[in-house]
Amino acid sequence: MFEKIVEAANRLDGIAHKTPVLTSTLLDELTENHIFLKCENFQRMGAFKFRGAYNAISMLSKASRNKGVIAFSSGNHAMATALACNILHIPATVVMPADAPQVKAAAVQDYGASIITYNRLRESREQIAQELMDEFGYTLIPPFDAEPIIFGQGTVAKEFIEEVGELDYLLVPCGGGGLLSGCAISAKYLLPDCRVIGVEPAIADDATKSFKTGALQVNKTPNSIADGLNTTSLGKITFPIINNYVDDFVTVSEEEIKAAMYFLWTRLKIVVEPSGAVALAAYQKLSVKGKRIGVVASGGNVDVKTIGNLFLGI
């Protein structure tokens, strides 16, 4: 499947940013490993999600493009879909809860997408989206469980490994598994001996349980500060890929996520969202020394006006 990721990389060439890889003497000293941080917080719209959304949307037929696309998300996937459609001159509709963060709704609007709001307690976003698709012929862009999305996200690890070379470990955060499954395909193709580790918040560990039991597990009420990882389960497509290509899973506590995020903000001086700090938080669970560890910092979209509250206990 790696050739599909190469095709995605070609589509993204000159459109998505080739994000920088940061290293830190301090981080290496503290961890006694050599840590490479792939900074997808510097990606366009602030997260890796742009890669998958753009790859999927750019593959649509002319007829589908003319009718437009629809996505439902209160977060990065909404922004990614809106930006990709803006670039490709395709009409986009995003179904967002009425109480979605104001900054994210504003970003979606800035990118020119139409927003349909709904009441999260009384209405179903799937039903609203389905009605719009039936009426207007929109194509649904799913957040993770579709091959073009997965192959787009896989370009993260491809680009990362092409820049840094050998890695002993690759740590990737896991929500619905789009980023993890795509990155695992790239890593296992380019570096067969690299151990690919999925990382989840301990209080949203459905994928870890699915991986360990071999049967898809659902967590109906995940509630981590890493809001991008609060998906209820892996997908029908991501789960088998993860089973085949991922070596292990690790979970981290909410306190460990906060501490990793605080370190990235105060010592590396980069703005990373809680989900984006989850993979770094996991290095200590490996109990290894002297290894080359790749860490995907997946995004940086937070409300900087209120984020400090998260750090008050540190």
Added chain:
Amino acid sequence: MFEKIVEAANRLDGIAHKTPVLTSTLLDELTENHIFLKCENFQRMGAFKFRGAYNAISMLSKASRNKGVIAFSSGNHAMATALACNILHIPATVVMPADAPQVKAAAVQDYGASIITYNRLRESREQIAQELMDEFGYTLIPPFDAEPIIFGQGTVAKEFIEEVGELDYLLVPCGGGGLLSGCAISAKYLLPDCRVIGVEPAIADDATKSFKTGALQVNKTPNSIADGLNTTSLGKITFPIINNYVDDFVTVSEEEIKAAMYFLWTRLKIVVEPSGAVALAAYQKLSVKGKRIGVVASGGNVDVKTIGNLFLGI
């Protein structure tokens, strides 16, 4: 004097970070110019100050090194002196107000320096430092008004221009003028046609007034959110250099500083302190289009727990 900056660069080679230069499609579109951001917030200890302090301290005689150094500062210069001494195995004493930010005092202590606290309202830090120098033979490391400091800071512009090449403008924040005078020497040597612009908060505009009147002006109570630029005046050494090498000064309002800082945090995803955002805030005062503008983002040391309050009005 540029050869002194080359010597400083040699001393700093392999010790200071060669900080990255960031660019942003969005920033270029918004400003209708091509903006290059020299990210000294990614420098060791989080600000350019490390360059000057390390350069000055590494030039001390063996006898002076053995006795140790002293600095008074509540901010980045204290951290820079402490870190440089840590690397060079030289005893360091830092005189800090008792109400200095806890994070900065902790950093100074982590680097192994001794801290002498004083009451800002009742005691004089100069007198305390003088007494310690008399008793123990410490060498004072001034924050800006000394040639080795200025030449160290000048390596910022040298490195910047060597990486990006031609620049039509170079925007540099100005407090005591160490960074600005050093950068102006480098820029005028490497790019004689580049216009070097000093940038100050409008409510701490002593250097602007000194430059425009040709006579050293003092502002006894500067009180900008850009705390690193709240110096009362240029120095005896920095003022003449600035008069000779700088082309113009621009001032920015507190609101403009906040807006530039908010943009850097939310769109470029980097942690920059208010003083570090001042130069970016100034691009709009140039009223130019299609130019290559170098901007020095001088540092990133802020208390991320409380910084959000600064953005509440945006």
